[in-house]
Every structure is written in C-alpha cells, then in structure tokens.
Amino acid sequence: MRSRVMPKPSWNLEYLMWIFTRISGLTLILLAVLGIGLGLIMGARTQLDLGTLMRWAFFPNSNHVLDSEIPDLYLWANGFWQIIQILAVAFAATHGFNGLRVIVEDYSKPGFWQAFLRFLVFLLWIFSSLVGIYVILGS
Amino acid sequence: MALSRKVGLFEVLKYKGGGPMLAWALHRISGLGIIIFVTLHVLASFLTQQLGSDLGIFINIIYESIYFQLFIVFCAIFHGVNGFRIILLDIWPRLIRYQKESTWLEWIVILPLYILTAYIMIRRFLAG
16 A cells, blocks of 8 residues: 655645744743742742742742742842743743634634634734733733 | 545534543643633733723733633643644654554543642632
8 A cells, every 4th residue: 555645745834833833832841840940949938838939930920929938029020031021921921822823713713703803813813912011021 | 536525513523433532632622722821911910001991901810710720721731742643643653653652641640740739729718
C-alpha cells in the first residue's frame, strides 16, 4: 500500500498559527515553572502560602502576593517581573484568541456572521493585550 | 474541502471516541473557561486599578467564588497537561500510535494534582 503524498506545507496563516500555538503553549508552561521556582526561592522562608504561590505562578504580578506577609516588595515588583508579565500576557492573549478564532472558523459558515465574529475576536485580542499591558505597567 | 470539525455537545456525548475525543472536547471547553476568566480578570483589574469603580469589585466577587475557582483550576491544569501531551505527540509523530494510552497517562497526572488542589481550596473555604 502506497502512502498518500502530502503537499508541502505553505506558509499561510493557519500553518503559522499552528506552530505558534505549540511554541507559545510550551513558553507559558515554562513561564509558570519559572514563577513557581523563583517564587519559592524568594518567598519560602517568609510567609508565602500555597494560594499565593499558585496565583504568582499563574501570573507574576506583585498584587498577587498582597495576601502573604512579604517583608519587602522590591524582589517581587521590578522590571524583570514586568517583562515576564508582558511576555505572559502577549503570548497568552494571542494563544487564547487564536483558539477562539479556530472555534469561530469551525462553527460558522462564510457570510456576515463569520466576518463579524472574526472581527470581534480580533478586537478582543487587541483590547485585552493592550489593557493587560497597561495594568502591568501601572501596578 | 477542509475537514469539518463542527461538533455540538450532543454529538460529543454520543460519539464513542473514548479518551482522545474526551480530551479534545475538554481542551476546547477548558480553553474557553480560561479565556473567560482571564478577560474578566484583565477588565476587573483595569477598572479597580485605574478607575476605582465598583464594577471591578463586582466582577472580582464573581470569579473569586469557590465554584468559579474550582472550575478555573481544573481548566488551567487540564489545558496545560493536555496541551503538553499534544505538543509531545506533534514533535514525535510516531507516538500517535499510543494516543489512547497517552490520554490515560495524562489523567494519572491531572487527577492527583486537581484533587489535592481542590482539597486544599475547599478546606480553606470551609475554614473561612
């Protein structure tokens, strides 16, 4: 039995986003591992509790450690963590809203509603990334 | 003609796809859950931080309820572990032969993680 000859993948949007989804997913897992590791190093000897560590791993924003008694905040709120947060927001928003776009493509037929939903997903992507970065830089 | 993947909830439950089908459906549902939570959280933190409005605190109360949090923790753990499984199968395509076994393996990772987390969360919730 001969195997089916597949056409060479071309660099279209679907292929690029397929690759991007894998890379960004792996990056987000690594950022969470980084958050857990450095969060333990910075906070395990003071009063860091598990919920705070989990929130910090999900998103390393200094507002997320307010419940724990952190003696000084300079380790938790600085430019390094702001860069990590901006990376996390940009990757997560693009990964997530691309997933929403895939669902829209699966469940809609070409026409007005498909164009409308595509535009809505695009707007939500731009809106949530910009607002997220604004909040990071303001906190 | 692209492959149609338009599958409603009823078809998911009726279709005897087993573990991989369940993982596919839950991956979509958990992804949607995370999008809803993260978008609400971005909105709420913007509203409280920049405008100090009551709407931000109102949204905060919704997603800080224990039921929403238990759902979101499941979404995050499942989406992460299942996504990692998908990435591994995509990097080494020969492993797709063991796709069914890989979904069993992923539940062995997910269930202890989730049950332990949920236990701690519910205990803290009951303690007040």
